[in-house]
Amino acid sequence: MAKASETLEVDGHTLALSNLGKVFYPETGLTKGEVIAYYATIAPVLLPHLRQRAVTLKRYPNGVAESFFYEKQAPSHRPSWVKTTAVWSEGRGDEIDYCLLDSRAALIWVANLAAIELHPFLHRAGEILRPDGIMFDLDPGEGTSIVECSRVALVLRAVFAQLGLAALPKTSGSKGLQLYVPLLARNVTYEKTKTFAQRVAQRLEEAWPEMVLARMARGLRRGKIFLDWSQNDEHKTTVAVYALRAKSRPTVSTPVTWDEVDACAKKGDPTRLAFLASAVLRRVEKHGDLFAGAQTLRQKLPSLQALENLASAHFRPVKKAGKNCADQKDWAAQ
Numbered sequence: 001m002a003k004a005s006e007t008l009e010v011d012g013h014t015l016a017l018s019n020l021g022k023v024f025y026p027e028t029g030l031t032k033g034e035v036i037a038y039y040a041t042i043a044p045v046l047l048p049h050l051r052q053r054a055v056t057l058k059r060y061p062n063g064v065a066e067s068f069f070y071e072k073q074a075p076s077h078r079p080s081w082v083k084t085t086a087v088w089s090e091g092r093g094d095e096i097d098y099c100l101l102d103s104r105a106a107l108i109w110v111a112n113l114a115a116i117e118l119h120p121f122l123h124r125a126g127e128i129l130r131p132d133g134i135m136f137d138l139d140p141g142e143g144t145s146i147v148e149c150s151r152v153a154l155v156l157r158a159v160f161a162q163l164g165l166a167a168l169p170k171t172s173g174s175k176g177l178q179l180y181v182p183l184l185a186r187n188v189t190y191e192k193t194k195t196f197a198q199r200v201a202q203r204l205e206e207a208w209p210e211m212v213l214a215r216m217a218r219g220l221r222r223g224k225i226f227l228d229w230s231q232n233d234e235h236k237t238t239v240a241v242y243a244l245r246a247k248s249r250p251t252v253s254t255p256v257t258w259d260e261v262d263a264c265a266k267k268g269d270p271t272r273l274a275f276l277a278s279a280v281l282r283r284v285e286k287h288g289d290l291f292a293g294a295q296t297l298r299q300k301l302p303s304l305q306a307l308e309n310l311a312s313a314h315f316r317p318v319k320k321a322g323k324n325c326a327d328q329k330d331w332a333a334q
Helices: 032-050 104-112 146-162 190-207 258-267 277-287 304-308
Strands: 005-010 013-018 023-025 054-059 069-071 084-089 094-100 115-120 133-140 168-171 177-182 225-228
Touching: 005 104, 013 104, 023 032, 032 104, 032 115, 032 277, 054 094, 094 104, 104 115, 133 146, 133 190, 146 177, 146 190, 146 225, 146 258, 190 225, 190 304
Parallel strands: none
Antiparallel strands: 005 013, 054 069, 054 115, 084 094, 133 177, 133 225, 168 177
């Protein structure tokens, strides 16, 4: 039987962990202690993607089946070694001191607060107008799944390749897929990345209206993949890579390979891109950090004109034997 509480020494800091036996995921029986253990183990690959980023905590004090709340302001009882960064809030007319999770000890500390989900900004502390990349969130509407998300993602990959860009795929840990285009350039601004992302989404919808939606209207999402470009905003956060999701089972926002995305699209099997915490730990042990490029790829944001110069055919899936590949399992990217 799991201990109710425990004192842990981490990197010279003493952490008092509580309610370790409380079940956080009733469907699988995963406990709070096991959630903390997951974050403690995944820390080496997760921390580089959180470092120097303000993080919104999504806390579930009694597990995923009960009520939750978002916490932006760092708790007043935080240890002095859990650093914060001030971010101006227009809504509050004041600054919010967000947590900075720059150490394994800090990560374990917020996990002990039942912060199951972690949602960082796309920019680093002190660089609020300069994102490190572009995020596309592929959200499946009713009647679609991550299979259709994968097919759209492969088209996006081909579009980016025409523009000289590499994109990194990860699951949302929920229903969809997310693509991250690292930039790491000094002259990038949210105004530029948001405009670029919106136009990519619009062109994809224009070329493939039966499958892709770039508009926010929820009533139009049935049977389509909503390509959410609006995450590219200084006020928006996105679930962190390797972070748990508060679903019925302990799924994780997991980096995947393009071969895995392609296989999901071809086989039509959404389970190919669904990963629980235990599987993610095994994947990291085998492959290392599949999202490491987010920290190292230095790419230039293409001009809008370069995007407009691409032919409409680049925004469609390839065709085989006179058929659109969206209608058959024999799927292939451009």
